[in-house]
Amino acid sequence: MATYIFRRMLIIPIIIIGVTMLIFAMLSLLTPYERASLYVRDVPKRQGAIEDIIAKYGLDKPIYVQYWHWMVGQKDSDTGEIIGGVLRGDLGFSQIGASSVAEVIGRRMPATAELAVWAAVPMISIGIALGVLSAVHHNKPVDQILRVFSIVGWSMPVFVFGLIALMLFYAKLGWFPPGRLSDWASQIVQSDAFVRYTQMNTVDALLNLRFDIFWDAVKHLVLPVTTLAYLNWAQMLRVTRSSMLDTLRQDYMTTARSKGLTERLVVWRHGLVNALIPVITIGGLVLIALFNGVVITETIFNYPGMGSFLAQAALSLDVISVLGVTLFSSIILVVGNLVVDVLYGLADPRIRLQG
Amino acid sequence: MKVIIKLLTNPTSLIGILLLLAFAVIAISAPWIAPPAENARDPYMIPRDGFSSTPESPSDLHPFGTTEGQYDIFYGVVWGTRTAFRVGVVITIFTAIIGLTVGSISAYYGGWLDEVLMRITEIFQAFPFLLAAITLSSVLQTIYGRGEAGVLMFLAKGLALVTFGSSPFENVDPVQLQILTGMLAIIVFGWMAYARVIRGNILICREEEYAMAARVVGAGDMRILTRHLLPNAIFPVLVIASMNTGAYVLAFAALSFLGLGAQRGYADWGQMINFARNWIPSLADHWHIVTYPGLAVVLFVLAWNLVGDVLRDTLDPRLRGRNGAA
Secondary structure: OHHHHHHHHHHHHHHHHHHHHHHHHHHOOOOHHHHHHHHOOOOOOOOOHHHHHHHHHOOOOOHHHHHHHHHHOEEOOOOOOEEOOHHHOOOOEEOOOOEEHHHHHHHHHHHHHHHHHHHHHHHHHHHHHHHHHHHHOOOOHHHHHHHHHHHHHHHOOHHHHHHHHHHHHHHHOOOOOOOOOOHHHHHHHHOOOOOOOOOOHHHHHHHOOOHHHHHHHHHHHHHHHHHHHHHHHHHHHHHHHHHHHHHHOOHHHHHHHHOOOOHHHHHHHHHHHHHHHHHHOHHHHHHHHHHHHHHHHHHHOOOOOHHHHHHHHHHOOOHHHHHHHHHHHHHHHHHHHHHHHHHHHHHOHHHHOOO | OHHHHHHHHOHHHHHHHHHHHHHHHHHHOHHHHOOOOOOOOOOOEOOEOOOOOOOOOOOOOOOOOEOHHHEEHHHHHHHHHHHHHHHHHHHHHHHHHHHHHHHHHHHHHOHHHHHHHHHHHHHHHOOOHHHHHHHHHHHHHHHHHOOOOOHHHHHHHHHHHHHHOOOOOOOOOHHHHHHHHHHHHHHHOOOHHHHHHHHHHHHHHHOOHHHHHHHHOOOOHHHHHHHHHHHHHOHHHHHHHHHHHHHHHHHHHHHHHHOOOOOOOEOOHHHHHHHHHHHHHHOOOOOHHHHHHHHHHHHHHHHHHHHHHHHHHHHOHHHHHHHHHO
16 A cells, blocks of 8 residues: 555656646747746836846746746846746736736635535535436436436536526526625625635635625525536446446345345445445546536636636736646646545555555 | 447437438538528628627527627538537547557557656646646647747648648638637647557557467567557547547537637637627527527537447447446
8 A cells, every 4th residue: 555655656746747847838839029028027118128038037048947947936137036936836927817826826716616615515426326326227217317317418518508507597587696796795705894714705604604695605606516516427427337337246245135135225335335436536537527617617607716717818818827727727636636546545455455 | 340230220329320410411511501691701700690799589581590799690500510520520530640659659669668658648637628728729829829830830731731621831811720729729638548548458459369470470560550459459449539529529619618719700609609608697588699509519519429428338348248247
């Protein structure tokens, strides 16, 4: 087990360095002039200003020098301060966010995290439940219906599902509005009387004992959460189903039945626990799905998170912001996948007992 | 042959194939179903009926209504079929070629080359796919936007030749160029599944007796790889290709929806749905601006997935065994 985790850990830095290299490669497709005007908060309006910036930041140096500077930063020749450096958390200046990319991410991350956490709950629980249902009724009508349901979900673009949800439940029925909070609620949230512990509205509202605000935040979350979850049930369902089908054929299942246990107990106690081991691996896929999903979902529902920021930045070709957000998300994903691998190792006795 | 019979007799895949055939018929006969205006410069630009911003409900003149800016939705849906086929098929071909090359080299030569190639594959997989595609397409658009792009322009011309059949000696039409950037971004981050699957399969095939036999009679590396190993390892690629064609169309539609794929007014489903973003509070009155292009995307992707689903059950020997045992 220790060697297994150790091996995974060894690969992580290689992957992360590779990710930064790829991001930097995309950045260096741009000319020094383009990068100079992207990097700096205000380009001074005088002749030769751009050339000065290029010289100052070494944007004309060999590519490996630039990569090093981009990673760890460099000394400002005028002030002696160290500037830049992705490792120091400096992802550059975001033109459309009008502050540093790191600041924008810090500001918008809680909203996205709130959405993602809320979405993960129904995504995983209902996904697994449907998978078990499908496997237990293998090749029966229930299985067929769920199969159709999952393929249709798989084929549905996020934005079509989201817009139709808005059409029905907002434009038609007026139940669930887009955005993150109603105007009255966001005024209270921004006032001094309301302490923002986590920046996540639902959690903060509960901690402040403002149940009206909690209810308002939940109402705004229902549609985006459903959108994110529905489109990924298909995947959860499929993996759980095939894993469960495998498990149901194992000898210990027959043993459990022959002991006289009820079918319900056999399936849910003996079957599911074992079937869930391979399902853990889908945790990484859930993360990817969430990252991909939030871009579109937040854009449609006008939800002020990282995803809608990325979409906005990409549209106005604010390359530095886009690269920063993508780099940040990829690192989270790499670490998340490591966690999934370790969990899998812990859960599966075949791996746990190996080393 | 058995595969084809299976695909035609299974109701699920039959629906998929019929849907694809219907789409193909629509794509081919687009000039007759929705004839472009006589003086139209580019038939893929949706004709406009006035410039009013409010979408018009379906009428005799516009069977599916119009979007904001009076673009005819029926025309866009019909011609968008061509765009969808082009985008999906071309991206699939390129990603499959890249993935096959990387995967087969990796598996056949093994050793440090395998290690390096697989780490590179993992690095590409470390990105959330849509984010990576959005990022690359915004970088590429900045580059192509300035007109001079050196090697990258060469790439775009190659892709334009395959996608639109345009001559590589002329400048790429800017409208097409924007579509190509989106496709290029998806291709760069879309090949990894093929590489991994083909590698795994060749690793298995390499140990088979026929591969040994070929080596014994003195066949060269290339010959063994292309004549003996690839044909035996390639079936799962068909499954992925079919499922992925749908996924690529979805990804491209998402780019278009965000405004990074096809240009405003181009016959592309994602781009048409983009118009709906400004009308969310009144979508109940303007349901047609989402429903018709949305239905087109869903059915198109669904068709590929239905075929892929049955292909997988039929071709994947592991699954075949499972079904038999169950």
